[in-house]
Amino acid sequence: MRPFGELEAAIMDVVWSAAAPITIREVKDRLPQHPERAYTTVQTVVDILYRKGWLSRARDGKAHRYAPSRSRDDYTAALLGEALTTTTDRTGALLRLVESMGDDEVAALRAALDAATTERGS
Template structure:
């Protein structure tokens, strides 16, 4: 379960994308090498970001000799859902409804169909 209210900065999100795309856990060096082609980052910067993400409980880490190995504490989808839930919970009931209506007003027909299918799945209407 993601910590509530976890917001990621641009670099933290880039690091998480590397970890989410990985097959297993990664060292600081491996994350740094994955980010290096796109960004001019110091190794120590990546190490600091991973340490911060660990303190936020967004990643887990285990010691491997002298180095740490990192992996996401959950999936992209879990983190997105937790962030959305936290945002909605901060609103009173009327504001939640209004925010949802504004969100849905901008959705395409296909997106609305996907939302309806997800609601049916959650409420048990799609049981086979």
Template sequence: MRGFGELEAAIMNVLWNRGEPTSVRQVHTDLQPERRLAYNTVLTVVDILYKKGRLRRSKDGRAFRYWPVESRADYGMQLMRDAMAESGDPAGSLVTFVRHLSDDESAALRQALGTYER
């Protein structure tokens, strides 16, 4: 699994933030305050994400509405698992990762582990 390109990530963030099936027009509008993109550029990248299997879609009149196949958390988890697997030393990578966590991140990890162990 590979990470998203810059525009792919921006589009995925719009879709994750919306949390509901969304038209390309709505994605384009949400991206406009920060990015000056042509509608066709957004349409093309959304279609690429769909063809890569990262989005689902349903017909809504003449257009489609799109939504992510996986949650933002699931995507992040898979990226971390892939990075650890590719490191050649997954356990060592995990220990190094944990060593570099902030206090807040460490507390969140402890809480998550406590919840998981129950």
């Protein structure tokens, strides 16, 4: 899985920016030309992404056409939604800078911070 990390990301970029579902041949053609990737390599990694659930596919004649299962924005929102919840950082799996605050608390802190800043400035 490790050696394909970069290629996985590149392939997802291609599929995300494609207007319609595309074949493996098309994926290969739209990837950055160097390093040159063998068709079978691209095929292998596309298959990995399909099995991981990142890509969906439909048969079109002899070939498969691949499309992203979810848009990039959906994935981003899901990933960060996870980073925003309290449960994940309580396991120490990841550590957030700041937890969610209510609007009134943010306003109160803003006032206190502004006061502290002017006080030091004067």
